[in-house]
Amino acid sequence: MLEIKNLHASVEGKHILQGIDLKVNAGEVHAIMGPNGSGKSTLAQVLAGRDVYTVTEGEVIYQGKDLLGMPPEERAREGIFLAFQYPVEIPGVNNMYFLRASLNAARKHRGLEELDAMDFLTLAKAKIKALDMDDSLMKRSVNEGFSGGEKKRNEIFQMAMLEPTLAILDETDSGLDIDALKVVAEGVNALRNPEHAILVVTHYQRLLNYIVPDFVHVLSEGRIVRSGGKELALELEEKGYAWIEGTTPSAHKDFFLGR
Amino acid sequence: MTGVKETQNTYLSSFERFEKNLAGGGQSWLHEIRRAAIQRFAELGFPSTHIEEWKYTNVAPLTKIDFEPASNDVGRVSAEDIARSPLVEPGSIRLVFVDGRFSEELSSLEELPRGITARSLAQELQYPDRKGGGNATLEAHLSRYADYNEHAFAALNTAFIEDGAFIEIQKGIRVERPIHLLFVSTASDRARVSHPRSLIVAGRESQAVIIEEYMGPDGAVYFTNAVTEIVAGESAIIEHYKVQQESDDAFHIATLQVEQERSSNFVSHSISLGGALTRNDFNSVLDGEGAECMLNGLYATDGRQFIDNHTLIDHASPHCTSRELYKGILDGKSEAVFNGAVIVRKDAQKSDARQSNKNLLLSKDATINTKPQLEIFADDVKCAHGATIGQVDREAIFYLRSRGIAEETAHLMLTAAFAQDILNRMKAETIRARIEEVLSARLSFKEVL
Numbered sequence: 001m002l003e004i005k006n007l008h009a010s011v012e013g014k015h016i017l018q019g020i021d022l023k024v025n026a027g028e029v030h031a032i033m034g035p036n037g038s039g040k041s042t043l044a045q046v047l048a049g050r051d052v053y054t055v056t057e058g059e060v061i062y063q064g065k066d067l068l069g070m071p072p073e074e075r076a077r078e079g080i081f082l083a084f085q086y087p088v089e090i091p092g093v094n095n096m097y098f099l100r101a102s103l104n105a106a107r108k109h110r111g112l113e114e115l116d117a118m119d120f121l122t123l124a125k126a127k128i129k130a131l132d133m134d135d136s137l138m139k140r141s142v143n144e145g146f147s148g149g150e151k152k153r154n155e156i157f158q159m160a161m162l163e164p165t166l167a168i169l170d171e172t173d174s175g176l177d178i179d180a181l182k183v184v185a186e187g188v189n190a191l192r193n194p195e196h197a198i199l200v201v202t203h204y205q206r207l208l209n210y211i212v213p214d215f216v217h218v219l220s221e222g223r224i225v226r227s228g229g230k231e232l233a234l235e236l237e238e239k240g241y242a243w244i245e246g247t248t249p250s251a252h253k254d255f256f257l258g259r
Numbered sequence: 260m261t262g263v264k265e266t267q268n269t270y271l272s273s274f275e276r277f278e279k280n281l282a283g284g285g286q287s288w289l290h291e292i293r294r295a296a297i298q299r300f301a302e303l304g305f306p307s308t309h310i311e312e313w314k315y316t317n318v319a320p321l322t323k324i325d326f327e328p329a330s331n332d333v334g335r336v337s338a339e340d341i342a343r344s345p346l347v348e349p350g351s352i353r354l355v356f357v358d359g360r361f362s363e364e365l366s367s368l369e370e371l372p373r374g375i376t377a378r379s380l381a382q383e384l385q386y387p388d389r390k391g392g393g394n395a396t397l398e399a400h401l402s403r404y405a406d407y408n409e410h411a412f413a414a415l416n417t418a419f420i421e422d423g424a425f426i427e428i429q430k431g432i433r434v435e436r437p438i439h440l441l442f443v444s445t446a447s448d449r450a451r452v453s454h455p456r457s458l459i460v461a462g463r464e465s466q467a468v469i470i471e472e473y474m475g476p477d478g479a480v481y482f483t484n485a486v487t488e489i490v491a492g493e494s495a496i497i498e499h500y501k502v503q504q505e506s507d508d509a510f511h512i513a514t515l516q517v518e519q520e521r522s523s524n525f526v527s528h529s530i531s532l533g534g535a536l537t538r539n540d541f542n543s544v545l546d547g548e549g550a551e552c553m554l555n556g557l558y559a560t561d562g563r564q565f566i567d568n569h570t571l572i573d574h575a576s577p578h579c580t581s582r583e584l585y586k587g588i589l590d591g592k593s594e595a596v597f598n599g600a601v602i603v604r605k606d607a608q609k610s611d612a613r614q615s616n617k618n619l620l621l622s623k624d625a626t627i628n629t630k631p632q633l634e635i636f637a638d639d640v641k642c643a644h645g646a647t648i649g650q651v652d653r654e655a656i657f658y659l660r661s662r663g664i665a666e667e668t669a670h671l672m673l674t675a676a677f678a679q680d681i682l683n684r685m686k687a688e689t690i691r692a693r694i695e696e697v698l699s700a701r702l703s704f705k706e707v708l
Contacts, residue, residue, distance in 0.1 A: 084658065105663035
């Protein structure tokens with residue numbers, strides 16, 4: 001589904017991604033771990049099309065198409081969803097209005113009929129209940145005045161509504177208490193099926209107890225330095241990130257090419 | 260094209276003709292005022308940018324055109340033209356003016372509710388004075404508030420007082436239907452000037468919603484020089500909407516002068532969209548304890564439009580409150596000026612004034628000059644003010660796009676959102692919905708609201 005080849009990206013002249021190789025198949029859950037500043041969030045944002053980052057080298061193929069050539073809205077309509085680490089507050093734009101515009105943009109792109117306000121509301125209410133969210137969030141402006149936990153739940157709610165083919169979660173666990181974490185994880189697990197893939201970007205292993213990944217990759221200085229199964233996350237938790245410092249990307253290369 | 264001095268002289272000589280035509284039909288009390296005003300205009304001349312109040316507003320383009328005074332020979336406007344205004348609705352009390360002249364056939368004054376007088380000023384001025392059947396309220400209030408001594412355009416308007424709206428609401432009357440004053444200008448071979456003059460006197464404990472709307476056909480060059488005086492009696496509740504949709508080639512200069520008595524509540528919504536050059540002066544004098552004034556303004560400009568909003572809230576009595584929020588959306592090479600003055604007089608203790616001006620620049624060539632101006636002479640007061648100038652939030656744009664929303668739509672959504680809190684403050688729901696329509700059409704965010 002997604003193939004990242006030798007991806008290099010920089011921001012304001014600073015070289016952040018220094019050659020990422022990664023292959024994600026439908027049905028798989030991949031976790032991207034790494035210390036602060038390793039490039040995890042940059043990778044997530046580059047995939048979503050954030051224009052502050054410049055891709056200097058490499059390519060990304062998504063469902064056989066050149067992802068980097070698409071504007072962010074087209075990527076979204078093609079089924080890519082980024083759950084933001086810091087969801088943006090948009091005063092004056094109603095949460096429900098926004099989400100209906102979003103869902104209908106994707107539906108239109110896929111040749112489906114747009115949902116009217118009533119059908120949309122019925123669907124939204126069902127999803128919001130499943131996520132144990134407060135109904136009133138629907139009436140408020142996008143993320144405005146939401147607590148940290150509410151913002152993250154709102155991201156997962158949007159994801160549940162949009163049912164993306166490839167979901168990218170950028171440190172969705174940061175700042176969540178254990179109950180909120182479980183709710184978020186349930187939302188993500190509900191999306192797991194043979195047609196969907198999920199990329200979980202996280203600093204801590206904790207989230208991976210609830211969203212169990214098929215593969216774990218460790219990022220350091222803009223490269224994947226180690227890849228493995230879910231046990232790699234536990235090993236990392238135990239030994240700390242100091243453990244991977246100084247390792248060369250070769251171990252990952254072998255793993256990646258060997259698949 | 261003519262020189263400034265010559266144009267000023269044309270106004271002076273057209274006043275002489277105006278005065279001759281009034282002979283016999285003129286009221287002595289009013290005519291003294293007219294004469295004093297034209298005298299004052301002769302002395303003041305058109306304001307130059309050396310005058311602090313006009314520092315950023317160059318009226319030279321206006322002074323170069325030799326406008327023809329709109330006389331009885333006014334343009335033709337049909338009922339269909341009137342219906343183009345989304346604010347026109349069957350339920351309202353409507354007074355329509357074409358090129359400054361009252362049009363009975365386009366107005367809707369049937370079955371006026373009890374306790375309200377709504378007529379054209381020209382009709383009211385047919386009597387010599389109160390003893391000769393004239394209206395005592397008119398004589399007591401007309402031209403007593405809008406200052407023509409310092410403001411050249413108010414002086415010009417006062418000199419040419421002839422027609423406009425006269426509304427009187429009796430004590431305790433709550434007017435359910437909105438009062439809609441619609442000023443339509445027409446296109447003509449020679450650019451016209453009109454000086455609509457309105458007076459609204461709302462008695463003690465009365466309530467009313469007033470809409471003052473200005474419109475003209477695209478491309479028409481004309482000059483609207485309006486003055487409206489409103490007296491809000493004790494505990495009166497007045498909500499005033501001004502919707503300015505003049506032609507983009509027109510000149511619009513207007514003063515809204517409000518006199519507020521004890522415990523009165525006045526809310527002003529000022530929406531400015533049209534005009535090549537617009538200057539709005541909003542002045543409110545909080546002249547009795549406990550008076551409240553709320554000002555909401557929204558200006559949206561594009562191309563080479565220029566708009567200047569000057570507001571002055573005079574806290575002349577203790578325990579008064581004023582709240583002001585003006586927002587601007589500027590595109591193209593347009594320019595805007597906001598000058599928000601608040602005066603707190605020596606005895607006006609416990610005054611509470613808040614003011615904010617926020618601007619969204621959609622283009623790098625747009626310019627805004629914003630200036631708060633607080634003059635406080637009392638010591639126990641709460642006053643706050645602030646101004647912001649910003650661009651569309653790029654993070655928000657990316658967030659919306661990452662959810663599949665097209666870049667252009669995302670921009671429109673954020674622009675509409677910026678205007679939203681001004682709309683939210685409008686209490687009359689149908690009017691708000693209609694103003695929302697006007698705005699969406701103007702800013703092309705119809706699909707996103």
